[in-house]
Structures are given as C-alpha cells and as structure tokens.
Amino acid sequence: xxxxxxxxxxxxxxxxxxxxxxxxxxxVFITGIAVPFALMNxxxxxxxxxxxxxxxxxxxxxxxAVIALFMWHAAHRIAILLHDFGVxxxxxxxxxxxGFAFLCTVIAGYALLTLGG
Amino acid sequence: xxxxxxxxxxMDGWWTRNAYYMRYMAREVTAVFVAAYAVVLLVGVxxxxxxxxxxxxxxxxxxxxxxxxxxxxxxxxxVYHTWSWFNIMPITxxxxxxxxxxxxxxxxxxxxxxxxxxxxxxxxxxxxxTQP
Numbered sequence: 740x741x742x743x744x745x746x747x748x749x750x751x752x753x754x755x756x757x758x759x760x761x762x763x764x765x766x767v768f769i770t771g772i773a774v775p776f777a778l779m780n781x782x783x784x785x786x787x788x789x790x791x792x793x794x795x796x797x798x799x800x801x802x803x804a805v806i807a808l809f810m811w812h813a814a815h816r817i818a819i820l821l822h823d824f825g826v827x828x829x830x831x832x833x834x835x836x837x838g839f840a841f842l843c844t845v846i847a848g849y850a851l852l853t854l855g856g
Numbered sequence: 857x858x859x860x861x862x863x864x865x866x867m868d869g870w871w872t873r874n875a876y877y878m879r880y881m882a883r884e885v886t887a888v889f890v891a892a893y894a895v896v897l898l899v900g901v902x903x904x905x906x907x908x909x910x911x912x913x914x915x916x917x918x919x920x921x922x923x924x925x926x927x928x929x930x931x932x933x934x935v936y937h938t939w940s941w942f943n944i945m946p947i948t949x950x951x952x953x954x955x956x957x958x959x960x961x962x963x964x965x966x967x968x969x970x971x972x973x974x975x976x977x978x979x980x981x982x983x984x985x986t987q988p
Contacts, residue, residue: 753948759890760941760968763934765976767893769983770900771927775918780987784915786908793904802901809894816887823884825867847898850905 748815748837755812758805766805794856803851807844814840883940889933942968 773779782788792798814836821832871877903914917923945968946961953959 755890756937756941759934760938761972761975762979763890763893764931764938764972765979767927767931767934769980770897771893771918771930772924775915776924779984783983783987786904786911786915789900789904789911793901802897806894806898806901809890809897813887813891813894816884817891820884820887823871823881843894843898847901850898850902853905 748811751808751811752815755808755810758808759812790854793851793854796856799851799854799856803847806847810840810843879940882936883944886933886937886940889930890937893930893934938969938972942972
C-alpha cells in the first residue's frame with residue numbers, strides 16, 4: 740500500500756491553526772492596528788527595531804514559524820474548501836495550494852537568512 | 857438505448873442548507889484571511905531585507921485607511937478562528953482521560969480559549985515591554 744502524505748500536511752495544518760488560534764488575534768492587533776495607528780509606540784515596528792528583531796535567532800525563528808505555519812494551515816484548508824465549492828481537480832488544487840505555501844516558506848526563509856545576525 | 861440521465865440533485869450552495877454547514881463554512885473560510893495576513897507579514901520581511909526605504913514603504917502602506925479596514929476584518933476573522941478552533945477541538949483531538957474520567961468537550965474548549973487569552977496577553981505585554 741502506498742503510504743499517504745496526508746499526516747505531514749495535516750501536522751502543518753494543525754500546528755499553524757494552533758499558533759493562529761493562540762496568538763493570531765494579538766499579532767493582527769499589534770502589527771495592523773495598534774502600531775500603525777499609534778495606540779502603541781510607533782517605533783515598535785521601526786526599521787532599526789525590526790532589523791534587530793529579525794537578526795536575533797529567536798526573532799528569526801518566530802517570524803519564520805508564523806509566516807510558514809499560517810500559510811501551510813491556510814493551504815490545507817483552502818484545498819479542502821475548493822473541493823467543497825465544486826472544484827474536484829484534487830491533484831491540481833493540492834499542487835497549487837501546497838506549492839504556494841512552499842514558495843512562501845522558501846521566500847520567508849531566504850529573506851530572513853539574508854538579514855544575517 | 858437509454859440516453860436518459862438520472863436526476864442528480866445540484867450541490868450548489870449546499871452549505872446554506874443548515875446552520876451546521878454554515879458554521880463549518882465560516883470556520884473554513886477564515887483560512888483565506890489567515891493566508892492574507894501571512895502574505896502581509898511575508899511582504900514585510902522581504903521589504904525589511906531590501907533595506908530601510910523599502911521597509912518604510914511597507915510601514916506607510918499599513919497606515920492607510922484601507923489597511924485599517926482590512927486589519928479590522930482580519931482581527932474579526934482571527935478571533936472567530938480562535939473561537940471555532942477550540943470549539944471543534946473536542947472532535948479533532950484524541951479522547952482524553954483524567955483520573956479515569958473522560959474530559960468533557962466543554963472543558964477542552966474552555967481550556968483552549970483561556971490559553972488563547974493568556975497567550976495573546978503575553979504577546980501584547982511582551983511587545984509593549986520591548987518598546988524602544
């Protein structure tokens with residue numbers, strides 16, 4: 740019997756969903772509302788502060804985990820969602836969704852690595 | 857020769873047929889917004905790697921009214937994601953026993969939601985504590 744690759748994608752889906760459920764609302768509030776609209780110190784997301792954040796190994800790992808896992812979580816759900824909406828080209832849908840998540844993961848990893856630190 | 861095809865009921869809009877399907881759809885559609893937010897952050901990281909001018913452009917874009925509306929929608933969907941994630945947790949996780957008794961679904965949901973509130977508060981206060 741051919742082994743299913745489902746557990747890998749499901750684990751990434753679960754990890755991303757859990758991370759989003761636990762801290763997602765706080766992240767959206769901070770990066771999209773509080774800091775840009777000065778409810779918090781706008782310098783929180785200044786170039787120098789964000790550069791220092793992403794040059795620290797912990798900040799790098801955190802940013803990478805959030806972007807990659809959120810994307811893999813969404814990719815898995817959207818693949819199933821398309822089926823629900825009547826798109827039944829399963830292989831193509833999975834290739835598109837997981838491919839996009841993979842691409843974003845690579846870009847995030849590359850950008851964070853070029854930041855050095 | 858039969859050229860007749862049997863009647864097949866259309867599945868169009870099947871999720872509108874009852875409240876349970878509607879909740880399912882609402883929960884699954886949050887993924888689109890999670891992906892959108894990940895893209896916003898990804899662009900931020902890429903712009904950061906391209907230097908100060910590029911990153912400031914991204915910051916400036918976040919200050920537009922359209923971005924505010926977008927993030928308010930994101931915030932609402934993320935809160936709904938959290939709520940629904942822990943609501944289905946009793947079904948998605950393996951059955952758990954504590955002291956020989958099965959942990960009740962509502963206990964699992966409540967624990968998850970409390971954990972989320974604590975985690976969000978921790979992130980908020982951590983970020984506030986590291987303000988320059």
